[in-house]
Amino acid sequence: MMPAGTLSTMVVGNTIRSPRHFVFSAIGVVIGIGAFVFFLAGVLKVQAVLFSVFPLEEVEVIAPHTSIAGKNLSKKLTQETLDQIKRRSEVKDALPRMTLQFPAVGFGKFEGQDIRFEVGGFTDGIPPSYVADDPKISDRFIDGDALGQIGPACEPAKGKAACPDRAWQYCDKVDKQCHNRIPVLISPTVLELYNTQVAQSHGLPHIGKMEQFVAERGRERMHFTIGLGDTMMAGSNVSVTAAHREVGGILIGISKKAKRVGLTVPIGYVERWNKEFVGEAASKEFSSIVVTLRDKDRLAPFTKWLQDEPKLKLEDSLGEQFGTVVFVITIVLLAISFVIVGISAINIAHNFFMQVTERRREIGVLRAVGASQRDVLLIVLGEAALIGLVSGIMGSVAAVLGSFVIDWASAAFVPDFPFKPSSWFDFQWWTFALAVGFSVLFCVVGGWLPARKAAQMEPAAALAQN
Amino acid sequence: MAADPVIQLESVRKSYGEGAGKTQVLRGVSLSVPRGELIALVGQSGSGKSTLLNIVGGLDKAEGGTVRVLGLDYRAAREPELARLRNAKIGFVFQAFNLLDHLTCLGNVTLPASFARGAKDVDKRGMEALGRVGLGDYAARKPSELSGGQKQRVAIARALFNRPELLLCDEPTGNLDSATGHEVIEFFKELNQKDGVTLMIVTHERRMSTIAQRVITMRDGAIVEGDLAGDEHTGGPA
Incomplete structure (x- = not known):
């Protein structure tokens, strides 16, 4: 067998001296591989955005809504339901969420303006352990009151100066003690809605990285007050059992685990407030249970069990539906790419058959001076592989250039919307490796039969060609 | 004891085509060429001399009989062994030159x-x-x-x-003018006499007969004159 270096030199030389053959063979592969990389990077990005909004391995279980004559008769989610779900083999972990079941408002100053927003119904509680894996917030997302972090005594009239830790404490007007401010999380959805819908229309600053925003403006600018038992909504028909009172809150960060539209605080606060303002039963009813599955594939059996046994359902299956749609689109687009590359492989086979016929005498000479059948096979396959390699690289480059055009057009002509990505493509190194690999593979497959024909040619017959 | 012949052919047969169109090109050719001999293969077109040369060079396959060249039995040899033999020990010169442009x-x-x-x-x-x-x-x-x-x-x-130990030439002067052809013939003579290279030359050139130690005439796929297979040949440079 000929040395690898000589084989490479001969393959490169043969390819360079037939530029027309190279172009005819490569053009289809370049288009096919370009489409493959373009589509793959596009769907990867769509998937990434989609799964960041709807994580499929994490679902939220709720009770189906049932009412008669305006009375809510929905099944209640309790500790027993939570334990039942935790026992399922598909489930890795399950954590309760509890909604604030009475009116409340939030108010304070933001960028020098008085702001007020409804909190009741838009706030829920989650166990602090749920965000323990996020070091940016886990230290502060704690139930200070439950941990006894109360005191010293304070004078509410002194305002922010009443407590030693101005950033993290507030002076409670009822018990005149310093309490930790209620740590509040918001979801990326809320931040995205703020940036794309509110900030521009109200002349407010755009928030990029929350940590940077806080560092620039100071922690105290994240303070606000929660008026428990108050509401901004006209026609509210709720009567609360306790006197209205105010607690101090502080926005500590962004978390995907926060309520998608609203605020999220440690669940202990919500339990105590529900008990105080609504009653004992309200402090034991979960609004939903967040279930982390062992993997995405367990979703289907878990959903079936959920509907059959505890008669519960998932909050929504949008993520699953979107995931299915994206999967189908991915398959269709990649299939189109493969069809293009497949047709190109047939074209390559045709071109190589012509080449082999045209180069019969040359092949005969090579055999006469000592090339074995295997050498000839490797030379022709090497030429096909080289076309595949170069075409794969050119196709990948074309895809990246195409993505620049799309991203530029998107930035210039498509209006902002929530979760609009700065780039519509996610080019991973393995995307290019896969593309070049497929390109080489298809070209080698296309060149296989012509290579065999060349290798099996009798040297005497080949040399007899005039 | 005489050295093994460089070329040893026994009852070599070859045909082209199939069925009614089948043409017998070699009809049981036997030939022995000792080391250092220069032989000329002559005969009319279609007599089978080029086919015989190709079979000796491993460029074509015999249908029957035994072909042994430089100690390698072609019937038992694998294709890569034949390629190595052509590469290391056999040289070819063709009428059409067969250079890669x-x-x-x-x-x-x-x-x-x-x-x-x-x-x-x-x-x-x-x-x-x-x-x-x-x-x-x-x-x-x-x-x-x-x-x-x-x-x-x-x-x-x-x-x-x-x-190479063996040089196979198919009409090497066929496309050359008389003077150039003469130069080539003289070169082959020198190659044979000084270097001891065994040459088998398919030719129509009469002058080649003057330098050949043996002239083998073929007709209709058989050797009709100069077939000395089995005879003792000393050959070698004159």
């Missing part, structure tokens, strides 16, 4: 080195071979820039590159 003269001459593992001093040896045929100054030229005689000399240099 995209390579330089030196590239053509050193082509056999592409298929040999561990080939050393390739360019130096290539230049020596070109020098030997008087074309040392033509190394960088392409075949298209050469005359017919020069092309054939490059082809001969390529055949000599690996210092």
Whole structure:
């Protein structure tokens, strides 16, 4: 067998001296591989955005809504339901969420303006352990009151100066003690809605990285007050059992685990407030249970069990539906790419058959001076592989250039919307490796039969060609 | 005891085509060529001499009989062994030169080195071979820039590159003018006499008969004159 270096030199030389053959063979592969990389990077990005909004391995279980004559008769989610779900083999972990079941408002100053927003119904509680894996917030997302972090005594009239830790404490007007401010999380959805819908229309600053925003403006600018038992909504028909009172809150960060539209605080606060303002039963009813599955594939059996046994359902299956749609689109687009590359492989086979016929005498000479059948096979396959390699690289480059055009057009002509990505493509190194690999593979497959024909040619017959 | 013959053929048969169109090209040819002999194969077109040469060179396969060249039994040999034999021990010179137009003269001459593992001093040896045929100054030229005689000399240099023990020539002077053909014939004579290379030359050239130690005449796929298979031949340089 000929040395690898000589084989490479001969393959490169043969390819360079037939530029027309190279172009005819490569053009289809370049288009096919370009489409493959373009589509793959596009769907990867769509998937990434989609799964960041709807994580499929994490679902939220709720009770189906049932009412008669305006009375809510929905099944209640309790500790027993939570334990039942935790026992399922598909489930890795399950954590309760509890909604604030009475009116409340939030108010304070933001960028020098008085702001007020409804909190009741838009706030829920989650166990602090749920965000323990996020070091940016886990230290502060704690139930200070439950941990006894109360005191010293304070004078509410002194305002922010009443407590030693101005950033993290507030002076409670009822018990005149310093309490930790209620740590509040918001979801990326809320931040995205703020940036794309509110900030521009109200002349407010755009928030990029929350940590940077806080560092620039100071922690105290994240303070606000929660008026428990108050509401901004006209026609509210709720009567609360306790006197209205105010607690101090502080926005500590962004978390995907926060309520998608609203605020999220440690669940202990919500339990105590529900008990105080609504009653004992309200402090034991979960609004939903967040279930982390062992993997995405367990979703289907878990959903079936959920509907059959505890008669519960998932909050929504949008993520699953979107995931299915994206999967189908991915398959269709990649299939189109493969069809293009497949047709190109047939074209390559045709071109190589012509080449082999045209180069019969040359092949005969090579055999006469000592090339074995295997050498000839490797030379022709090497030429096909080289076309595949170069075409794969050119196709990948074309895809990246195409993505620049799309991203530029998107930035210039498509209006902002929530979760609009700065780039519509996610080019991973393995995307290019896969593309070049497929390109080489298809070209080698296309060149296989012509290579065999060349290798099996009798040297005497080949040399007899005039 | 005499040395093993370089070429030993026994009852070699070959045909082309199938059925009614089948043509018997070689009809049981037997031949023995000792080391160092220069033999000329003559005969009319279609007599089977080129086919016989191709079979001896491993460029074509015999349908029947035994072919043993330089100790290798072709019937038992695997294809890579035949390729190695052609590469290392056999040189070919064709009527149509069969140079590769995209390579330089030196590239053509050193082509056999592409298929040999561990080939050393390739360019130096290539230049020596070109020098030997008087074309040392033509190394960088392409075949298209050469005359017919020069092309054939490059082809001969390529055949000599690996210092073959056996040189097979198919009508080597067929495309050359008389004077150039004479030069080539003299070169073969020198090659045979000085280097002891065994030559088998298919030719129509009468002058070749004057340098050949044996002239074998073929007709209708059989040797009709000069067939001395089995006889003792001393051969060698005259």
